Amino acid sequence: MLFRVALALFALQAGFHGFTASLPVALARAGVRDEEIGLIVGVAALVQVPAAFVGGALLDRFGGLRILAAGAVAYLIGAGVLAVPGVDPATDRLPFVVARISQGIGLAMTLPAALSLVPRLVPPDRLGFGLAFVGSAQNLTPIVMAPVSLLILGQGAGLQRVALVVSGIVVAGLVVLFAGPIANRPDPDDSSAPDGSSTVGDAGTRAANPDVATGLAVAKRRLGFAYRREWTPLLVITLLYVAHWGVVTAYLPQRAELAGADVGLFFVADGIALLALRIPSGWLVDRIQSRWLILTGLVMTAIAIGLLVLPPTTPILIVAGTLTGGGAGLIATPILVELSRRAADADRGSAFAMFSASLAGAQVLGSIGLAPIIAFAGFEATIIATIVGLALASLVAIADTALASPSRARIA
Numbered sequence: 001m002l003f004r005v006a007l008a009l010f011a012l013q014a015g016f017h018g019f020t021a022s023l024p025v026a027l028a029r030a031g032v033r034d035e036e037i038g039l040i041v042g043v044a045a046l047v048q049v050p051a052a053f054v055g056g057a058l059l060d061r062f063g064g065l066r067i068l069a070a071g072a073v074a075y076l077i078g079a080g081v082l083a084v085p086g087v088d089p090a091t092d093r094l095p096f097v098v099a100r101i102s103q104g105i106g107l108a109m110t111l112p113a114a115l116s117l118v119p120r121l122v123p124p125d126r127l128g129f130g131l132a133f134v135g136s137a138q139n140l141t142p143i144v145m146a147p148v149s150l151l152i153l154g155q156g157a158g159l160q161r162v163a164l165v166v167s168g169i170v171v172a173g174l175v176v177l178f179a180g181p182i183a184n185r186p187d188p189d190d191s192s193a194p195d196g197s198s199t200v201g202d203a204g205t206r207a208a209n210p211d212v213a214t215g216l217a218v219a220k221r222r223l224g225f226a227y228r229r230e231w232t233p234l235l236v237i238t239l240l241y242v243a244h245w246g247v248v249t250a251y252l253p254q255r256a257e258l259a260g261a262d263v264g265l266f267f268v269a270d271g272i273a274l275l276a277l278r279i280p281s282g283w284l285v286d287r288i289q290s291r292w293l294i295l296t297g298l299v300m301t302a303i304a305i306g307l308l309v310l311p312p313t314t315p316i317l318i319v320a321g322t323l324t325g326g327g328a329g330l331i332a333t334p335i336l337v338e339l340s341r342r343a344a345d346a347d348r349g350s351a352f353a354m355f356s357a358s359l360a361g362a363q364v365l366g367s368i369g370l371a372p373i374i375a376f377a378g379f380e381a382t383i384i385a386t387i388v389g390l391a392l393a394s395l396v397a398i399a400d401t402a403l404a405s406p407s408r409a410r411i412a
Contacts, residue, residue, distance in 0.1 A: 001121050002118070002121045002122065002130060002133060002134065004176060004177070004179070004180075005114055005117055005118075005121070005134060005177075006114075006133055006134045006136070006137035007137065007173075007176050008068070008114075008173045008174070008176040008177035009068075009110065009111075009114040009134060009137045009138055009173070010137040010138065010140055010141050010173070011141075011169050011170065011172050011173025011176060012068065012071065012072050012075065012106075012110050012170055012173040012174070012177075013107075013110060013111075013138050013141040014075075014141055014144075014145050014166050014169040014170055014173070015072065015074075015075025015076065015078065015079060015103065015106050015166055015167075015169075015170045016044070016075065016103050016106060016107050016141075017141045017142040017145045017146065018079070018145045018148075018149050018162060018163075018165070018166035018169070019082075019099075019103065019149065019159075019162070019166070020142055020145070020146055020149075020249055020267065021142075021146040021147075021149060021150050021253055021263060021264060021267055022146075022149035022150055022152070022153045022159065022162050023040075023041065023096070023159070024037050024041060024249070024250065024251075024253040024254055025150065025153060025253050025254065025257060025263075026089065026153060026158070026159050027040060027089050027096070028253070028254035028257065030088065030089040030090040031090060032089055032090075032093075034251060034254065034374060034375075035371050035374065035375050036093070037250060037251075037254065038250040038251060038367045038368060038371045038374065039367075039368055039371065040093065040096050040097060040100060041100065041249060041250045041367050042246065042250060042363060042364055042366075042367030042368035042371075043097055043100040043101060043104065044100040044101070044103045044104035044107065044360075044363070045104060045246065045359075045360040045361070045362075045363030045364045045367065045368075046104065046360070046364045046368065047100070047101045047104035047105060047108075047360075048104040048105070048107055048108040048356065048357065048359070048360030048363070049108075049357050049360045049361055049364065051104060051105045051108035051109070052108040052112070052353045052354065052356040052357035052360060053353065053357060054108075055067060055108045055109045055112060055113075055353050055356070056112065056226075056349055056350040056351075056352075056353025056354065056357075057350065057353075058070075059109075059112055059113055059116055059349030059350070059352075059353060060226065060346060060347060060348075060349040060350055063116075064113040064114065064116045064117040064349075065113075065117070065177070065178075067109050067110075067112075067113035067349075068109070068110055068113040068114060068177060069174065069177070069178075070109055071105070071106045071107070071108075071109030071110035071113060072106070072110070072170055072173060072174050072177075073106075074102050074103070074105040074106035074109065075102070075103060075106040075110075075166075075170050076167055076170055076171070077102040078098075078099040078100070078101075078102030078103040078106065079099070079163040079164075079166045079167045079170070080163070080167065081095050081098050081099040081102065081163075082095065082096070082099045082159050082160065082162070082163040083160050083163035083164050083167065084160075085160065087159070087160070104360065107356070107360070108353070108356050108357070108360065111138060111352070111356055112349060112352035112353040112355065112356045113349075114134055114138075115131060115134060115135075115336065115340075115352045115355075116348055116349045116352050117134075118130040118131050118134050118340075119340055119345075119348060120345075125286065127286075127337060127340060127341075128281075128282035128283065128284075128285045128286045128333060128337050129279065129282040129283060129286075130282075131282060131333060131336045131337055131340065132278045132279045132281060132282025132283075132333045133278075133279060133282070135278055135332055135333065135336065136274075136275050136278040136279055139271055139274045139275050139278060139325075139328075139329075140271065140275055142267050142270070142271050143267070143268055143271030143272055143275065145166075146264050146267035146268060146271070147264040147265075147267070147268055148165070149162045149165075149166075150263075150264045152165060226346070226347035226350040226351075227350065227354070228342060228343065228347070228351070230342040230402070231339060231342060231343075231351055231354055233396050233397075233399070233400040233403075234335050234338055234339055234342075234355075234400075235354055235355065235357075235358040236358075236393070236396050237294065237331075237335065237393045237396050237397055237400075238335060238355060238358040238359060238362065239358045239361050239362045239365070240362070240389040240390065240392050240393035240396070241298060241301065241331060241362070241389070241390060241393045242358070242359055242362030242363065242366075243362045243363075243365045243366040243369075243370075243386050243389045244301065244305050244324075244366060244383075244386035244387075244389070244390070245324075245362065245363065245366060246362060246363040246364065246365060246366020246367040246368075246369075246370070247305075247366040247367065247370060247374075247379075247382050247383065247386055248305070248308070248324070248366075249363070249366075249367065250366065250367035251367075251374060251379055251382070252266070252308065252312075255312060255379060256312045256317060259311060259312045259313070261312040261313050261314045261316075261317050262314045262317065263312075263317060265314055265317060265318050265321070266317035266318065266320065266321040267321065268321070269317070269318045269319075269320075269321030269322045269325060270321035270322070270324050270325035270328075271325060272322075272325065273321070273322045273323070273324075273325030273326040273329060274325035274326070274328045274329045274332075275325075275329070276325075276326075276329065277325075277326050277329025277330055278329045278332070278333060280329075281293060281329055281330050281332075281333040281334065282333045282337075285333055285334045285337050286337075289403065289404050290334035290335075290337070290338060290403045291397055291398065291400070291403035291404055293330045293331070293333075293334045294330070294331050294334055294335070294397045294403065295394055295397055295398070296327075296330050297326070297327040297328065297329070297330030297331035298327065298331065298390050298393055298394050298397070299327075299394075300323045300324075300326050300327035300330070301323065301324055301327035301328070301331075301390055302387050302390045302391075303323055304319075304320045304321075304322075304323030304324040304327065305320070305324065305383050305386060305387065306383070306387065307319060307320040307323075308320055308379075308383055309379075309380045309383050309384075334403070335355070336352075336355065338402070338403065339351045339352065339354075339355055340352075342402075365389075366386065370382050370385060370386075373385060
């Protein structure tokens with residue numbers, strides 16, 4: 001069952017990552033300025049923040065399978081807008097903004113929904129592996145879709161053909177997801193339905209007592225959304241760390257193309273390295289301090305984006321992509337495992353939705369928030385700003401004492 005969820009997530013996320021590299025390049029070829037490209041690309045992340053709050057409340061109530069399907073529909077709407085004949089960024093930016101809004105909503109729903117299913121599919125001492133395995137499926141999507149989408153774009157087919165291919169892959173993901181029932185690992189005193197939703201009506205009703213499995217007190221809810229203070233350091237680390245990716249996705253593709261470098265290989269190298277370390281990091285996080293994994297990943301990322309200050313060449317991009325992917329592989333799994341440990345069944349959807357919101361906020365910070373720096377001081381100054389963010393994330397990781405012990409030790 002875990003494999004089927006991972007396979008479905010891989011296909012569904014093509015609705016977003018099918019445009020990660022192709023959209024900025026298509027906009028640049030149409031003569032759109034870098035600042036505008038950053039704003040258009042960043043709209044998805046901007047929308048993802050409020051969508052994650054809403055999605056978290058819905059996820060706690062309706063369960064992962066239903067929210068995954070809703071995210072897939074949002075992706076299909078976004079791809080459909082770009083597939084309409086005659087859509088041209090040189091004459092009209094609105095369809096691209098609408099598409100990015102739909103893609104942001106889809107991303108806010110799909111990843112938290114898939115992650116919320118994992119603790120119910122694996123035993124507690126395999127949680128690190130389970131989250132890493134499903135996360136790896138998502139990480140595989142840009143490895144495949146970045147070069148494929150650029151190849152389609154390079155053949156003169158345009159974004160319309162890319163959108164049609166993406167739509168087909170998303171539909172295939174839905175077929176995989178609903179090809180059969182998703183069985184749950186049984187929990188004692190559990191009142192939830194097979195898809196993780198509550199069988200007693202409102203998720204808040206289900207959370208009327210402390211969680212049996214974790215012993216955590218009931219989380220406070222506002223407008224249906226739960227939040228625990230223990231999540232804050234992990235979300236801050238995510239926000240400060242991922243800001244560099246907002247800069248990379250919004251401004252690196254067109255910079256690399258002008259220099260004649262293959263930016264597709266950057267995304268491939270990033271994805272392969274991330275995929276290679278994601279599952280090993282799931283094994284490591286159960287045995288060593290999460291803090292050391294996170295700090296090592298932050299150092300690798302700082303070195304990687306420092307390389308992007310140099311004039312871009314394909315070898316430099318490959319090395320930088322390998323380091324950014326390796327850093328992400330070491331950082332993502334410990335944060336997801338820690339979020340799951342600091343949440344109960346009734347509010348784990350909100351925890352993963354907040355993680356999605358932090359990812360989105362970081363993308364907004366990198367693509368839109370740093371747009372004035374890119375406009376007035378250039379790409380190099382923007383990279384330096386993101387390195388400062390990585391340093392601040394390291395300080396937060398050091399200050400969070402809960403990261404100083406392995407997850408398995410806390411289970412015992």
